[in-house]
Amino acid sequence: MRVSVQAEPFDPGAELNQFSDLNGRAGAVVSFSGLVRGDDLDALELEHYPGMTEKALSDIQTQAHDRWNLIDSLIIHRYGRLSLGEPIMMVATASPHRSDAFQAAEFMMDYLKSKAPFWKKELRGDHGAWVDARQADAEALKRWSS
Amino acid sequence: MAFRVMYFAWMRERIGEASEVIDIKAATVQDIVDHLRTREERYQLAFEDMSAVKVAVDQVLSDYDTPLKGGEEIAFFPPMTGG
Numbered sequence: 001m002r003v004s005v006q007a008e009p010f011d012p013g014a015e016l017n018q019f020s021d022l023n024g025r026a027g028a029v030v031s032f033s034g035l036v037r038g039d040d041l042d043a044l045e046l047e048h049y050p051g052m053t054e055k056a057l058s059d060i061q062t063q064a065h066d067r068w069n070l071i072d073s074l075i076i077h078r079y080g081r082l083s084l085g086e087p088i089m090m091v092a093t094a095s096p097h098r099s100d101a102f103q104a105a106e107f108m109m110d111y112l113k114s115k116a117p118f119w120k121k122e123l124r125g126d127h128g129a130w131v132d133a134r135q136a137d138a139e140a141l142k143r144w145s146s
Numbered sequence: 147m148a149f150r151v152m153y154f155a156w157m158r159e160r161i162g163e164a165s166e167v168i169d170i171k172a173a174t175v176q177d178i179v180d181h182l183r184t185r186e187e188r189y190q191l192a193f194e195d196m197s198a199v200k201v202a203v204d205q206v207l208s209d210y211d212t213p214l215k216g217g218e219e220i221a222f223f224p225p226m227t228g229g
Contacts, residue, residue, distance in 0.1 A: 034229055046228075047154060047155055048228075049152075049154055049202070049205070049221060049223070051205050052202055052205035052206075052221070055205055055206075056207075077228065088229075089228070089229060112228055112229050113226070113227075113228055113229035114225070114226060115207065115226065116226060116228045117154065117202070117221075117223065117226055117228075118226055118227065119223065119224065119226065119227055119228075120227045120228070121155075130155055130156050130224070130227075131227045132225075132227070133224070133225035133226065133227050137229075138225075
């Protein structure tokens, strides 16, 4: 189980290969990477709450391991200034079963969107605009509450 | 009772500080908010719409009626937008 909160860019392909090598006997590996998106953006600035961020991500990871049959999992999330198309974050899960790997990865994504202390600001020229939280992201948590 | 109070994202920008130490009597997080609201206009603006303000006590997401002992780290911020 690894959590990394970092300013430095990362290579999702290389991370996935390393994760798969570490879990060669798992049977199933699922990964998701989020990239900076936008038609009219220059860049994204991500603020976070050092200390709480690491705790919140570890807590989400522990919950996923309690709930599904996971052998290993990985969460990487960047902060600071990110350019269009750059990876923002990734999650990966390893399990003996495909369904557990998929569900745990989705659960971690849904939770980190609404529970991990990150805030995005869209930069256009010298103007910055904070991104509003989406109601759909809060709603997405409800399906895991049963 | 001393508390370290922190602000993030547009809360930080509206108030103009990232963190400060305040020394007041407060039994709950709500008492801290009530105190801050009596300060300058920048605080009133930041705490205008409480449905848009979340709170963490000692780095754990909490509620406004969370009891305080003194010495806690209290952080105020808008809903998160990570991922």
